[in-house]
Amino acid sequence: MSGCKAEHCPCGAVCPLQVALKRIGGKWKIPILCVLSSGEGIRYNELMKKVTGITNTMLASSLKELEKDGLITRVQYNEMPIRVEYFITEKSLSLMPAMQMLAQWGME
Amino acid sequence: MSGCKAEHCPCGAVCPLQVALKRIGGKWKIPILCVLSSGEGIRYNELMKKVTGITNTMLASSLKELEKDGLITRVQYNEMPIRVEYFITEKSLSLMPAMQMLAQWGME
DNA sequence: CTGAATCCGTGCCGATACTG
DNA sequence: CAGTATCGGCACGGATTCAG
Numbered sequence: 725m726s727g728c729k730a731e732h733c734p735c736g737a738v739c740p741l742q743v744a745l746k747r748i749g750g751k752w753k754i755p756i757l758c759v760l761s762s763g764e765g766i767r768y769n770e771l772m773k774k775v776t777g778i779t780n781t782m783l784a785s786s787l788k789e790l791e792k793d794g795l796i797t798r799v800q801y802n803e804m805p806i807r808v809e810y811f812i813t814e815k816s817l818s819l820m821p822a823m824q825m826l827a828q829w830g831m832e
Numbered sequence: 833m834s835g836c837k838a839e840h841c842p843c844g845a846v847c848p849l850q851v852a853l854k855r856i857g858g859k860w861k862i863p864i865l866c867v868l869s870s871g872e873g874i875r876y877n878e879l880m881k882k883v884t885g886i887t888n889t890m891l892a893s894s895l896k897e898l899e900k901d902g903l904i905t906r907v908q909y910n911e912m913p914i915r916v917e918y919f920i921t922e923k924s925l926s927l928m929p930a931m932q933m934l935a936q937w938g939m940e
Numbered sequence: 941c942t943g944a945a946t947c948c949g950t951g952c953c954g955a956t957a958c959t960g
Numbered sequence: 961c962a963g964t965a966t967c968g969g970c971a972c973g974g975a976t977t978c979a980g
Contacts, residue, residue, distance in 0.1 A: 741862060741931060744938030751973070754849060768942050779974055784943055805941050806980085819937050823849060825930035830852030859953070876962050887954055892963055913961045914960090 747793050748819070752778050752786045757816055760796060765809030795819075855901050856927070860886050860894045865924055868904060873917030903927075 748754055752775065759774045760766055766774070771783060778786075787810060790796045795816045801807040856862055860883065867882045868874060874882070879891060886894075895918060898904040903924045909915040 739863075739866075740935040740938030741866075742938075744934045745862070747938075754853070755847075758847075758849075779976095780943075781945095781975080782973065785973095787943095800942095808942065819934075822930055822933035822937055825933060826852045826927075827848040829927050829930055830848030830850075830855075887956095888963070889955085889965095890953065893953095895963095908962095914963095916962065 744819075747795065750786065752782050753790060753795075754823070756783075756786055756790065757795065757812065757819075760810060760812040760816075761820065763812060765799065765811050768808055768810075771810065852927075855903065858894065860890050861898060861903075862931070864891075864894055864898065865903065865920065865927075868918060868920040868924075869928065871920060873907065873919050876916055876918075879918065 748757070755775050755778070756771065759771060768783070768787075771787075772778065772780070775783065787796065787798070791798050795813055797811045797813055799809045799811065801809070856865070863883050863886070864879065867879060876891070876895075879895075880886065880888070883891065895904065895906070899906050903921055905919045905921055907917045907919065909917070
Protein backbone atom coordinates (compact mmCIF):
# COMPACT_ATOMS: atom_id res chain seq x y z
CA MET A 725 0.00 0.00 0.00
CA SER A 726 2.67 2.45 0.96
CA GLY A 727 4.01 4.55 -1.82
CA CYS A 728 0.87 4.16 -3.88
CA LYS A 729 0.34 7.31 -5.89
CA ALA A 730 -2.69 7.98 -8.02
CA GLU A 731 -2.77 5.33 -10.69
CA HIS A 732 0.96 4.84 -10.88
CA CYS A 733 3.35 4.10 -8.10
CA PRO A 734 6.74 5.80 -8.09
CA CYS A 735 8.27 2.48 -9.13
CA GLY A 736 6.40 2.92 -12.40
CA ALA A 737 4.04 0.02 -11.88
CA VAL A 738 0.31 0.47 -12.09
CA CYS A 739 -1.37 0.42 -8.68
CA PRO A 740 -3.43 -2.78 -8.55
CA LEU A 741 -5.91 -1.15 -6.21
CA GLN A 742 -6.74 1.46 -8.80
CA VAL A 743 -6.96 -1.22 -11.45
CA ALA A 744 -9.48 -3.14 -9.37
CA LEU A 745 -11.57 -0.11 -8.56
CA LYS A 746 -11.63 0.94 -12.18
CA ARG A 747 -13.10 -2.41 -13.21
CA ILE A 748 -15.93 -2.30 -10.69
CA GLY A 749 -16.20 1.48 -10.49
CA GLY A 750 -18.96 3.65 -11.83
CA LYS A 751 -22.47 3.85 -10.51
CA TRP A 752 -23.97 0.55 -11.58
CA LYS A 753 -21.43 -2.25 -11.91
CA ILE A 754 -21.54 -3.43 -8.33
CA PRO A 755 -25.34 -3.44 -8.18
CA ILE A 756 -25.36 -5.50 -11.38
CA LEU A 757 -22.83 -7.96 -10.01
CA CYS A 758 -24.84 -8.22 -6.80
CA VAL A 759 -27.94 -9.20 -8.72
CA LEU A 760 -25.98 -11.75 -10.77
CA SER A 761 -24.13 -13.11 -7.75
CA SER A 762 -26.77 -15.77 -7.20
CA GLY A 763 -25.22 -17.60 -10.14
CA GLU A 764 -28.41 -17.86 -12.16
CA GLY A 765 -28.62 -16.57 -15.71
CA ILE A 766 -30.57 -13.33 -15.80
CA ARG A 767 -32.09 -11.68 -18.84
CA TYR A 768 -31.65 -8.11 -19.94
CA ASN A 769 -35.07 -6.85 -18.96
CA GLU A 770 -34.93 -8.76 -15.72
CA LEU A 771 -31.82 -6.79 -14.89
CA MET A 772 -33.65 -3.62 -15.83
CA LYS A 773 -36.23 -4.46 -13.19
CA LYS A 774 -33.91 -5.76 -10.49
CA VAL A 775 -31.31 -3.01 -10.70
CA THR A 776 -33.56 -0.25 -9.50
CA GLY A 777 -33.27 3.03 -11.30
CA ILE A 778 -30.84 2.02 -14.02
CA THR A 779 -31.49 3.20 -17.57
CA ASN A 780 -31.13 1.40 -20.86
CA THR A 781 -28.00 3.30 -21.72
CA MET A 782 -26.20 2.55 -18.51
CA LEU A 783 -27.24 -1.08 -18.32
CA ALA A 784 -26.05 -1.76 -21.87
CA SER A 785 -22.73 0.04 -21.48
CA SER A 786 -22.07 -1.46 -18.04
CA LEU A 787 -22.78 -4.98 -19.27
CA LYS A 788 -20.47 -4.47 -22.22
CA GLU A 789 -17.61 -3.31 -20.03
CA LEU A 790 -18.18 -6.05 -17.48
CA GLU A 791 -18.08 -8.64 -20.26
CA LYS A 792 -14.96 -7.11 -21.79
CA ASP A 793 -13.25 -7.38 -18.40
CA GLY A 794 -14.33 -11.00 -18.02
CA LEU A 795 -16.55 -10.30 -15.05
CA ILE A 796 -19.75 -11.57 -16.65
CA THR A 797 -20.63 -13.86 -19.53
CA ARG A 798 -23.19 -13.11 -22.20
CA VAL A 799 -25.11 -16.07 -23.60
CA GLN A 800 -27.39 -15.53 -26.57
CA TYR A 801 -30.10 -18.00 -27.49
CA ASN A 802 -31.13 -17.53 -31.10
CA GLU A 803 -34.80 -18.06 -30.55
CA MET A 804 -37.58 -15.85 -31.71
CA PRO A 805 -37.77 -13.42 -30.11
CA ILE A 806 -34.07 -13.40 -29.25
CA ARG A 807 -33.16 -14.22 -25.67
CA VAL A 808 -30.00 -13.25 -23.79
CA GLU A 809 -28.84 -14.30 -20.37
CA TYR A 810 -26.01 -12.93 -18.30
CA PHE A 811 -23.96 -14.99 -15.88
CA ILE A 812 -21.41 -14.10 -13.28
CA THR A 813 -17.90 -15.50 -13.83
CA GLU A 814 -15.33 -17.08 -11.55
CA LYS A 815 -13.30 -13.90 -11.69
CA SER A 816 -16.22 -11.95 -10.23
CA LEU A 817 -16.90 -14.60 -7.64
CA SER A 818 -13.30 -14.40 -6.48
CA LEU A 819 -13.95 -10.72 -5.84
CA MET A 820 -16.83 -11.36 -3.49
CA PRO A 821 -14.76 -11.95 -0.30
CA ALA A 822 -13.22 -8.52 -0.69
CA MET A 823 -16.66 -7.03 -1.32
CA GLN A 824 -17.97 -8.76 1.80
CA MET A 825 -15.18 -7.21 3.85
CA LEU A 826 -15.87 -3.81 2.35
CA ALA A 827 -19.56 -4.14 3.09
CA GLN A 828 -18.76 -5.20 6.62
CA TRP A 829 -16.58 -2.15 6.98
CA GLY A 830 -19.34 0.01 5.54
CA MET A 831 -21.62 -1.09 8.36
CA GLU A 832 -18.95 -0.06 10.89
CA MET B 833 -24.92 -9.18 -1.59
CA SER B 834 -27.99 -10.51 -3.38
CA GLY B 835 -30.80 -8.05 -3.70
CA CYS B 836 -28.45 -5.09 -3.56
CA LYS B 837 -29.77 -2.33 -5.76
CA ALA B 838 -27.97 0.89 -6.43
CA GLU B 839 -27.65 2.67 -3.14
CA HIS B 840 -30.80 1.30 -1.61
CA CYS B 841 -31.84 -2.30 -1.30
CA PRO B 842 -35.50 -3.13 -1.83
CA CYS B 843 -35.82 -3.65 1.90
CA GLY B 844 -35.19 0.07 2.24
CA ALA B 845 -31.81 -0.28 3.90
CA VAL B 846 -28.78 1.49 2.52
CA CYS B 847 -26.33 -0.85 0.82
CA PRO B 848 -23.20 -0.94 3.02
CA LEU B 849 -21.02 -1.59 0.01
CA GLN B 850 -22.09 1.66 -1.59
CA VAL B 851 -21.58 3.44 1.70
CA ALA B 852 -18.03 2.15 1.91
CA LEU B 853 -17.20 3.02 -1.68
CA LYS B 854 -18.60 6.49 -1.26
CA ARG B 855 -16.27 7.16 1.65
CA ILE B 856 -13.14 6.08 -0.19
CA GLY B 857 -14.36 6.98 -3.68
CA GLY B 858 -13.18 9.76 -5.87
CA LYS B 859 -9.83 10.08 -7.51
CA TRP B 860 -7.53 10.82 -4.61
CA LYS B 861 -8.72 9.39 -1.31
CA ILE B 862 -7.11 6.00 -1.65
CA PRO B 863 -3.75 7.40 -2.75
CA ILE B 864 -3.83 9.71 0.26
CA LEU B 865 -4.67 6.88 2.62
CA CYS B 866 -1.89 4.80 1.09
CA VAL B 867 0.64 7.50 1.82
CA LEU B 868 -0.64 7.88 5.37
CA SER B 869 -0.85 4.13 5.97
CA SER B 870 2.67 4.07 7.37
CA GLY B 871 1.22 5.58 10.52
CA GLU B 872 3.52 8.56 10.61
CA GLY B 873 2.17 12.08 10.72
CA ILE B 874 2.56 13.77 7.37
CA ARG B 875 2.38 17.46 6.64
CA TYR B 876 0.25 19.16 4.03
CA ASN B 877 2.99 19.99 1.60
CA GLU B 878 4.57 16.60 2.11
CA LEU B 879 1.30 15.09 0.91
CA MET B 880 1.37 17.44 -2.05
CA LYS B 881 4.70 15.94 -3.02
CA LYS B 882 3.97 12.30 -2.25
CA VAL B 883 0.55 12.13 -3.85
CA THR B 884 1.75 12.64 -7.37
CA GLY B 885 -0.34 14.93 -9.51
CA ILE B 886 -2.81 16.13 -6.90
CA THR B 887 -3.72 19.82 -6.78
CA ASN B 888 -4.25 22.13 -3.86
CA THR B 889 -7.99 22.10 -4.36
CA MET B 890 -8.35 18.35 -4.41
CA LEU B 891 -5.94 17.70 -1.56
CA ALA B 892 -7.70 20.18 0.71
CA SER B 893 -11.21 18.95 -0.10
CA SER B 894 -10.21 15.29 0.11
CA LEU B 895 -8.54 15.79 3.48
CA LYS B 896 -11.60 17.58 4.77
CA GLU B 897 -13.93 14.78 3.74
CA LEU B 898 -11.62 12.09 5.06
CA GLU B 899 -11.48 13.85 8.39
CA LYS B 900 -15.24 14.33 8.49
CA ASP B 901 -15.66 10.58 7.93
CA GLY B 902 -13.17 9.81 10.68
CA LEU B 903 -10.65 8.23 8.33
CA ILE B 904 -7.83 10.62 9.16
CA THR B 905 -6.97 12.95 12.02
CA ARG B 906 -5.79 16.51 11.63
CA VAL B 907 -3.35 17.78 14.25
CA GLN B 908 -2.43 21.44 14.27
CA TYR B 909 0.66 22.70 16.07
CA ASN B 910 0.37 26.40 16.74
CA GLU B 911 3.96 27.22 16.05
CA MET B 912 5.23 29.89 13.77
CA PRO B 913 4.93 29.15 10.97
CA ILE B 914 1.90 26.98 11.57
CA ARG B 915 2.40 23.23 11.21
CA VAL B 916 -0.24 20.61 10.50
CA GLU B 917 0.12 16.87 10.43
CA TYR B 918 -2.30 14.26 9.22
CA PHE B 919 -2.59 10.78 10.71
CA ILE B 920 -4.41 7.68 9.66
CA THR B 921 -7.07 6.42 12.10
CA GLU B 922 -8.01 2.99 13.37
CA LYS B 923 -11.09 3.07 11.18
CA SER B 924 -8.91 3.44 8.10
CA LEU B 925 -6.51 0.78 9.27
CA SER B 926 -9.39 -1.64 9.67
CA LEU B 927 -10.10 -1.04 6.01
CA MET B 928 -6.66 -2.13 4.89
CA PRO B 929 -7.29 -5.89 4.81
CA ALA B 930 -10.13 -5.35 2.36
CA MET B 931 -7.90 -3.07 0.30
CA GLN B 932 -5.17 -5.70 0.31
CA MET B 933 -7.63 -8.26 -1.03
CA LEU B 934 -8.84 -5.84 -3.67
CA ALA B 935 -5.29 -5.10 -4.72
CA GLN B 936 -4.55 -8.80 -4.87
CA TRP B 937 -7.57 -9.27 -7.08
CA GLY B 938 -6.47 -6.35 -9.25
CA MET B 939 -3.23 -8.18 -9.97
CA GLU B 940 -5.28 -11.22 -11.11
C1' DC C 941 -36.61 -8.37 -26.63
C1' DT C 942 -32.13 -6.49 -26.66
C1' DG C 943 -29.89 -3.25 -27.35
C1' DA C 944 -27.51 1.26 -30.25
C1' DA C 945 -27.43 6.25 -31.16
C1' DT C 946 -27.95 10.78 -29.94
C1' DC C 947 -28.36 14.79 -27.23
C1' DC C 948 -27.68 17.06 -23.01
C1' DG C 949 -27.20 18.43 -17.97
C1' DT C 950 -24.61 17.90 -13.80
C1' DG C 951 -20.77 17.34 -10.95
C1' DC C 952 -16.09 16.07 -10.50
C1' DC C 953 -11.88 17.66 -11.06
C1' DG C 954 -8.00 20.93 -12.68
C1' DA C 955 -5.74 25.59 -13.04
C1' DT C 956 -5.04 29.83 -11.25
C1' DA C 957 -5.10 33.40 -8.02
C1' DC C 958 -5.57 34.88 -3.39
C1' DT C 959 -5.57 34.74 2.11
C1' DG C 960 -4.30 34.18 7.36
C1' DC D 961 2.89 26.98 5.55
C1' DA D 962 -1.65 25.63 4.94
C1' DG D 963 -5.02 26.30 3.01
C1' DT D 964 -9.61 29.15 0.39
C1' DA D 965 -12.10 31.24 -3.80
C1' DT D 966 -13.36 31.22 -8.30
C1' DC D 967 -13.80 29.80 -12.94
C1' DG D 968 -14.12 26.42 -16.52
C1' DG D 969 -13.50 21.78 -19.20
C1' DC D 970 -14.82 17.43 -19.69
C1' DA D 971 -16.34 12.94 -18.72
C1' DC D 972 -19.99 10.44 -16.56
C1' DG D 973 -24.43 9.45 -16.42
C1' DG D 974 -29.75 10.40 -17.74
C1' DA D 975 -33.67 10.84 -21.16
C1' DT D 976 -35.26 9.92 -25.40
C1' DT D 977 -35.47 7.91 -29.78
C1' DC D 978 -34.27 4.42 -33.14
C1' DA D 979 -32.78 -0.32 -34.85
C1' DG D 980 -32.07 -5.63 -35.57
